[in-house]
Amino acid sequence: MTAHSFSSKRLTIIGVGLIGGSLARALRRAEVCDEIVGCGRDERHLQKAVELGVIDRYEMDAATAVSGADVVVLAVPLRAMVTVLTQMTPGLSADVVITDVGSAKGCVVEEARAVLGSRLCDFVPGHPIAGTEKSGVEASFAELFDGRGVILTPIEATDAVKCQRIRAMWEVAGAKVTEMAVLHHDEVLAATSHLPHLLAFSLVNTLASLDESKDIFAFAAGGFRDFTRIASSDPVMWRDICMENRDAMLEVLQLFNNDLKQLEEAVRDNDGEAVVNVFTRAKETRDRFCG
């Protein structure tokens, strides 16, 4: 047993998709759950999750699904959080800890505050920084979180022991856990994830119009494939993220637009020095952090 040992008699995952399914697989791999219960809207999808051995059984009703669970993980799209919080609350055990995997945290905390009331202390807001452009339980795999970051954003009301428990859960799932303020999380993710997705979707949309007349995609190289991979992500999920983290995203988009405008002017004015300075700083930064 390590310092951060974790076990659960019954762990309920609401939303058994890429993230929820991969967490279930990772916890199975660690053999730390007696039972994993799934819940969701699509019964065929949950049956598939049972067949794949991702969950032991499922319930269609959220309150029933969380009944007797000592850990509840909300792995549904951001827009569904408030509904799921509301539906499950009557079924919660006294000793439960609830966490979520939402990509924006301000909105989820606000909703949890409104719905959970005195049970807010049982809620540990979280966000695993992992994923692929794929979605659905078929795309889930136990190694998704290995070595990847998970950010927890406990608020004042959060029970410290319960926060520690969720930290331990993610650590046995293979992740490295960091704590951060809600607002800081939303700014960081707007910059490194939400804005890049918006730009990738927007660029491919623009080029789709151009392609109608000029047949451009036939000549796209590997760099283009990499650059636009995130534009193959789930449109509804990303609409939700952009909407729910709107303020932080529009702020960093503003910074991006200002800098791009300057770069555009430099290209237009044939100011090669200014252009190469921007490119060099970008290359050095990227090589340092992602090299």
Place this chain on the structure above:
Amino acid sequence: MTAHSFSSKRLTIIGVGLIGGSLARALRRAEVCDEIVGCGRDERHLQKAVELGVIDRYEMDAATAVSGADVVVLAVPLRAMVTVLTQMTPGLSADVVITDVGSAKGCVVEEARAVLGSRLCDFVPGHPIAGTEKSGVEASFAELFDGRGVILTPIEATDAVKCQRIRAMWEVAGAKVTEMAVLHHDEVLAATSHLPHLLAFSLVNTLASLDESKDIFAFAAGGFRDFTRIASSDPVMWRDICMENRDAMLEVLQLFNNDLKQLEEAVRDNDGEAVVNVFTRAKETRDRFCG
């Protein structure tokens, strides 16, 4: 012997980097050149290319390097093309065919027209749509062009037999060859390559400023790595490309800016339907062409 057989008694590559070096390796693999001669500005670099078995020998002087060659490939940065064209011209054989690998074609054709004069018929403008974010002969490999596209943009003056010879060269190197008008090429590449690079460099530059205060890169996920990979490309090479293909790039940047502005407004106005429509069209387009 296939219909597009190719052989060369002496093939000279000016600029033995990722592209020039990979072409040499691919042609060696096919065993179609009696001798491959390298030329460049950095002697240690050329010595390295000999040690690696990429070229047989090298010359520092361009006119000497092309002497007796029946094929000359210009694989230098765009900004160096006019100098190299000028320096090598006195050494050209009567039966030579010259091609280049520049990422923009309008500028190279203009320079070739000015420098080559009556020898313009011997020049076949070309562009292999392949590469990585790496550069230098150490990064070169024989498989770089396998199954990848090469665009040739012959002009009115181009000798059809010589054009056919360059097509055959790329085909034995593993590539699929397409012909296209110069202007069309520059538009297509501005859209699928030059603008994406500009955006990636610009985004990482913006985030570098933000990182100074907020430590954002520590939490960047795989999607960010893919999206910004092209921002690790060579800054000088990409400054040249942006400058040399300025008109086409600024034009597609304008389209991008207009569409992004609309998307930004939709996010600001909480118009989820407009947002999801853009994201869905982008995903469908990308899945269709790069899936």
